[in-house]
Amino acid sequence: MPLNTFALSxxxxxxxxxxxxxxxxxRKSLHHKPNVHISYDESIRILREFLIYASKHxxxxxxxxxCQRVPAPHWVKLETVTVPEDCLLGAADAINxxxxxxxxxxxxxxxxxxxxxxxxxxxxxxxxxxxxxxERKRTDRDHPSQKRIMLYIHGGAYFxxxxxxxxxxxxxxxxxLKGRVFAPKYRLAPQxxxxxxxxxxxxxxxxxxxxxxxxxxxFAGDSAGGGLVLS
Numbered sequence: 001m002p003l004n005t006f007a008l009s010x011x012x013x014x015x016x017x018x019x020x021x022x023x024x025x026x027r028k029s030l031h032h033k034p035n036v037h038i039s040y041d042e043s044i045r046i047l048r049e050f051l052i053y054a055s056k057h058x059x060x061x062x063x064x065x066x067c068q069r070v071p072a073p074h075w076v077k078l079e080t081v082t083v084p085e086d087c088l089l090g091a092a093d094a095i096n097x098x099x100x101x102x103x104x105x106x107x108x109x110x111x112x113x114x115x116x117x118x119x120x121x122x123x124x125x126x127x128x129x130x131x132x133x134x135e136r137k138r139t140d141r142d143h144p145s146q147k148r149i150m151l152y153i154h155g156g157a158y159f160x161x162x163x164x165x166x167x168x169x170x171x172x173x174x175x176x177l178k179g180r181v182f183a184p185k186y187r188l189a190p191q192x193x194x195x196x197x198x199x200x201x202x203x204x205x206x207x208x209x210x211x212x213x214x215x216x217x218x219f220a221g222d223s224a225g226g227g228l229v230l231s
Contacts, residue, residue: 002057002061003053003054003057003061003062003064003065004065005068008050008053008065011049011053012046012049012050012053015045015046015049016042016046019041019042019045019046020038020042023038023041023042054160059159059160059190062159062160063159063160063188066156066160066161066162066164066165067162067164067165068164069164070164070165070167070168072127072167072171073171074130075129075130075131076127076128076129076130076167076171076174077126077127077128077129077130077133078125078126078127079125079126080123080124080125080126081123081124081125081126082121082122082123082124083121083122083123083124083184083200083203083204083207084207087122087203087204087206087207087210088114088122088199088200088203090203090206091198091199091200091202091203091206092110092114092199094202095195095198095199095202096110099195107194107195113192113193113194113195113196113199114199116187117187117191117192122184122185122186122200122203122204123184123185124182124183124184124185124204124207125163125167125182125183125185126180126181126182127167127170127171127174127180127181127182127183128174128179128180128181129171129174129175129178132174132175132178132179132180147179147212147213147216148177148178148179148180148216148218149179149180149181149182149208149212149216149217149218150173150174150177150179150180150181150182150217150218150219150220151182151183151204151205151208151217151218151219151220151229152166152170152173152181152182152183152220152221152225153183153184153186153201153220153221153224153225153226153228153229154166154170154183154221154222154225155221155222155223155224155225155226156188156223156224156225157223157224158188158189158197158224158227159188159189159190160188161188161224162185163183163185166183166222166225169222170183173220177218182204182208183204184200184201184203184204185200186200186201186204186228187200197228198228198231201228201229201231205217
């Protein structure tokens with residue numbers, strides 16, 4: 001079957017129903033386990049089934065599927081920006097210094113991984129609640145909400161996923177933070193292996209430092225994104 005929303009829904013429906021029935025039949029045995037919560041139980045099983053289903057398709061199909069446009073709710077404000085070239089160069093210099101001569105040799109050089117392909121630019125997205133945005137506009141730049149910034153790196157095992165697949169959770173972070181989330185659209189492996197994603201993530205941080213102090217920026221990420229943030 002193809003990898004699209006309809007086919008995937010058909011493939012996952014039995015898992016959803018089976019988990020729902022099994023959860024309530026065995027809920028006493030789950031009392032002291034994380035999957036005592038039905039949402040957790042369903043999420044884990046759906047994710048596992050999705051990975052099994054996706055493994056039967058090409059890598060490009062998976063990447064295309066997880067990069068489909070997902071519209072944002074009307075109460076969420078999105079702004080797409082381009083991270084400037086000086087931030088990319090600064091990130092590259094920092095990575096080369098950190099790798100050292102041996103590390104640079106292991107990744108195959110200092111420059112090839114700076115090639116960005118047809119996209120050329122590094123795009124990133126500001127995400128915040130429109131209500132919070134309007135409040136910021138009514139106040140001066142010293143308002144506390146101006147300093148609530150989260151740099152979020154999305155997950156996806158370094159080779160799939162996008163801002164669209166993760167925007168829902170990022171907008172929830174923005175709402176609870178009453179601030180803004182900044183998320184880069186970093187390059188994915190294997191077309192762009194390490195340290196491509198690292199350069200893009202670090203460049204996004206250097207971009208934020210142009211207008212914000214380090215102590216004003218929260219780091220966050222899930223799965224592979226958590227690995228990039230930690231790195």
